[in-house]
Amino acid sequence: MxxxxxxxxxxxxxxxxxxxxxxxxxxxxxxxxxxxxxxxxxxxxxxxxxxxxxxxxxxxxxxxxxxxxxxxxxxxxxxxxxxxxxxxxxxxxxxxxxxxxxxxxxxxxxxxxxxxxxxxxxxxxxxxxxxxxxxxxxxxxxxxxxxxxxxxxxxxxxxxxxxxxxxxxxxxxxxxxxxxxxxxxxxxxxxxxxxxxxxxxxxxxxxxxxxxxxxxxxxxxxxxxxxxxxxxTARPNQTASTVEQRFIAATDDDKRAIIKQILKERSISQAIVFGNSKLGVARLARSFERDGLRTAALHGDKSQDERLKSLDAFKRGEVDLLVATDVAARGLDISNLPAVFNFDVPFNAEDYVHRIGRTGRAGASGLAVTLVTKSDARLVADIEKLIKRKIDLDAFELENTERPRFERRPRDESFERSERYERPDRPVRTTSPALRTPAPSADPFFNKPYEASARDEPPAWEKAKAAAPIKGLSSYIKPKRQVAALFGAKKPTAPAEG
DNA sequence: AAAAAAC
Structure with missing residues (x-):
């Protein structure tokens, strides 16, 4: 105030x-x-x-x-x-x-x-x-x-x-x-x-x-x-209430498979996948492309012509996935976009709000999935504090399927990529440990039960807000303690960072 | 830890 x-x-x-x-x-x-x-x-x-x-x-x-x-x-x-x-x-x-x-x-x-x-x-x-x-x-x-x-x-x-x-x-x-x-x-x-x-x-x-x-x-x-x-208007720093927000506990190796499975399970026709770095986005786009998804990349190392082409192709529905840095986080009005994925948790909590605001526009519904690894605890706490909402991490069960061997798609010359990201192909793991259903572990991070029902209830702070103006968040949420609980205690054996 | 924005 x-x-x-x-x-x-x-x-x-x-x-x-x-x-x-x-x-x-x-x-x-x-x-x-x-x-x-x-x-x-x-x-x-x-x-x-x-x-x-x-x-x-x-x-x-x-x-x-x-x-x-x-x-x-x-x-x-x-x-x-x-x-x-x-x-x-x-x-x-x-x-x-x-x-x-x-x-x-x-x-x-x-x-x-x-x-x-x-x-x-x-x-x-x-x-x-x-x-x-x-x-x-x-x-x-x-x-x-x-x-x-x-x-x-x-x-x-x-x-x-x-x-x-x-x-x-x-x-x-x-x-x-x-x-x-x-x-x-x-x-x-x-x-x-x-x-x-x-x-x-x-x-x-x-x-x-x-x-x-x-x-x-x-x-x-x-x-x-x-x-x-x-x-x-009501709820500054919030996205539309029509956006379903999910946070999923993941490892770096699982992330792509989780996204692909959600796309399939929920029959999502189009989505933006946000990454934190230009290089990461370029690589991720290539990976989805190899998996047969029609993908365009959008980041600041592309020429303006390429950027425009990627965005237009996405808006026209010619590609299924737009893999982008935060260059696409703010303001872009893409009508009827059903889903947004945060492959990386954004560094700024504000950017989280803007990224997921690409979906659920003008009263439409939308899905926003954020993939969270152990090292993201701090960032998730920041988001929780900003959006004044308790964040629950969902565990995700990957289908226990072997990664299908994919055919290299022929290079699409109309989407010429910047050469600086060309890398030799990595050997394909035929039995990727990342794709196995995770065994129950003692780690509370991965044992969080899947709770689909409770999350859409108005949070306690919302009710409290009606009675009294919010003076500080601390009386409504305890982000640090909560995330600490989700991620488990710090490993006592971890060497101190210098 | 990054990205964006000029040539």
Whole structure:
């Protein structure tokens, strides 16, 4: 609570609150925008839209937090366009091509997606938008910028390039949006971000949106906002309640077999598999491909062309699995994605929320499976603390089948892989110990009984929350102790790490 | 422990 002390807060509504959803056409929006919204098939607003849009229209700075997949992009782009329409045809000379609104996103694919949305809502207006990001030719971007553009959507690095090349002028920017704001404000992005903000007028409207805001980032963010309003819907740092979350105790050798078995057992047509490293993702993708699954990889060591191809192939359903790093964790809107697997537990608990938020979007159901090894205890505890939910580890019984000998699939030239990951084939184990059903062991980690029923009950902290505001998590969950119990006591024989 | 974002 303390981090919000100075912020006026629009109270979060409870999930069960039976307020009738408000329609977009009750908003004081220009008919051109209402028409575009209607064209998109939207009739009623999501909670974050209903709360944030009127406040953005008032011209206030906003910090907006809402679950993944609940329409944050529309929540800022529609009212922003409305504000800009007040002087749709600026009297400023087009030769000076002043950018009036700037939207920053942490990945190229997300910037592209946000730009698509902005274009969609602005299509009946005169307002022009363009997206700029790295990995592609600068020339077409430069040409578009020089022709004049009112809304600029960008990733930080390429935008700085354009600024230095004097391809755009940002000293007349009236509106700034940080999408995935907590990521944009983290240590990796902050220097570039500050640099960019230094080119902007101090007087402007600033909007920060994300599904996750840590207390530290909330505090930091306030130094970039003027007299802001915090707009939160219920359960910040949560994904949609329609996502079934499972945590499965695994060994590194079991992980691929577990994923394949779950895909089969639950007849999952498509899934994203997240890994923590580019190299690991590249290898994992090749492994699934060898097993006959149609697989595409998405990570930062691929060319932008390959990245685009992978994502498009996945969106079009031409591949079953998208194996990706956290480049795909945030914001990407893939409709009706049934499942997400965390092959590796993410290093940041926030990224867990974003990763599994790729499924269960817009009210759809989804499955999120996280494979947990012994060394992940700390990370799981972090996730437990963030999502304020008790995490139970499921034991998983692999089918006692021998790994089928697979045929090498012919190389698909349309998915040329980067050569740096080519490795000689490892010898195939015909009786992989990893594929045997684990024998009962004395290790409590693997003897956790399979409990399917209890997990979906509202956790105790949720009930307590209704009665009193949460002061600290410690009274509701004991992550460290609980995970310690799950993973067993530390081996007394283990040598101390230096 | 990593990834992302510029050339």
């Amino acid at each position: 303390s981090e919000n002390a100075s912020l006026p807060v629009v109270p979060a509504t409870a999930d069960a609150e039976p307020a009738p959803p408000a329609r977009f056409d009750t908003l004081p929006l220009d008919p051109k925008l209402l028409r575009a919204v209607a064209d998109s098939g939207y009739l009623t607003m999501t909670p974050i839209q209903a709360k944030a849009i009127p406040i953005v229209l008032e011209g206030r700075d906003v910090m907006g937090a809402a679950q993944t997949g609940t329409g944050k992009t529309a929540a800022f782009s529609i009212p922003l366009l409305q504000r800009m329409l007040k002087h749709e045809n600026p009297s400023v000379s087009p030769a000076r091509h002043p950018v009036r609104a700037l939207v920053l996103a942490p990945t190229r694919e997300l910037a592209d997606q946000v730009a698509d949305n902005v274009k969609k809502y602005a299509k009946h207006t005169q307002l022009r938008s363009v997206v700029v990001f790295g990995g592609v030719d600068m020339k077409p971007q430069t040409a578009a910028l020089k022709a004049g553009v009112e809304v600029l959507i960008a990733t930080p690095g390429r935008l700085l390039d354009h600024i230095e090349a004097k391809n755009c002028v940002l000293n007349q920017v009236e509106y700034v949006v940080l999408d995935e704001a907590d990521r944009m404000l983290d240590i990796g992005f902050l220097p570039d971000l500050q640099r960019i903000l230094s080119f902007l007028p101090k007087t402007r409207q600033t909007l920060l949106f994300s599904a996750t805001f840590s207390p530290e980032i909330k505090r930091l963010a306030q130094s970039y906002l003027q007299d802001p309003i915090l707009v939160e």
